[in-house]
Amino acid sequence: MSAPVATASPTTTAHAAPAASPRDGRRGAGGVLLSVLTWVIGLIFLAPIFFMVLTSFHPEVQATLNTPQYFAPLTLHGYREFFGASSGQSVWPFVINSVLASVISTLLVLALAIPAAYALAVKPVSKWTDVMFFFLSTKFLPAAAGLVPLFLIAKATGGLNQIWFIIILYTAMNLPIAVWMMRSFLADIPPALFEAASLDGAGLIKTLLRVIAPIAMPGIAATSLICFIFSWNELFLVNVLTSTENAQTLPAFLPSLVTSQALFLGKLSAGAFAVSIPVLIAGFAAQDKLVQGLSLGAVK
Structure with a gap:
């Protein structure tokens, strides 16, 4: 009598590991x-x-x-030369002008852009796309093309060598970008939140402060940082419309470090790096909100 032949059960058969595909290696490389x-x-x-x-x-x-x-x-000789005003011209009035122009213009831009973006995103007006295109079209014109009218307006209004006129220009310069960015951020907020706030009796100001601001804080941080950088680094307008330390900013002060003796590279490099430090600090401090804010609306 022959012995029974053992057969392997399908449930006990070990599954062989899949062979590595050459395509996976190419993907890794x-x-x-x-x-x-x-x-x-x-x-x-x-x-x-x-x-x-x-x-x-x-x-x-x-x-x-x-x-x-x-x-x-x-x-540290270059930094001592830059901050010590060895040339007889102190750098601190230019620092104050840069801080005033950048911070105040950024706050004004946010105060104007957030309500405008709210009207265009949450409660859109008729032909709102035409309004957005108008905002964008203001950036089509090069700054040099509008320099003569700006100079004449500044001369007629007493804005030459005045920091308040520079603040107004920086606000107008950054406002279209801020409206576009804030509109895309606010469009991603669920409309039910605004309806709930309206049912609770919240007005426009309370809705902006209590509902929109906490949710859209990454977008607000990204917009404010970009506006601050644009204002802090602007040179063309301030170099033409100002000529004294009453209104000149740090970018306009740096060319004054260039001398005919050619011994200025160390001091100029120190000044350029010192001027970049506030922007670097602001970028690193808000980098998480900046990345989060710039990515809003990217994926629907």
């Missing part, structure tokens, strides 16, 4: 190459900034050499 390429491109863009920061800590003699002296002695 492609991801590594893309990461390396991204780092290389980023370092290329950051290399001039690194060189400027390194030059700001070098003595003027080494900083002006045609061959870069990467291992030259480090010193």
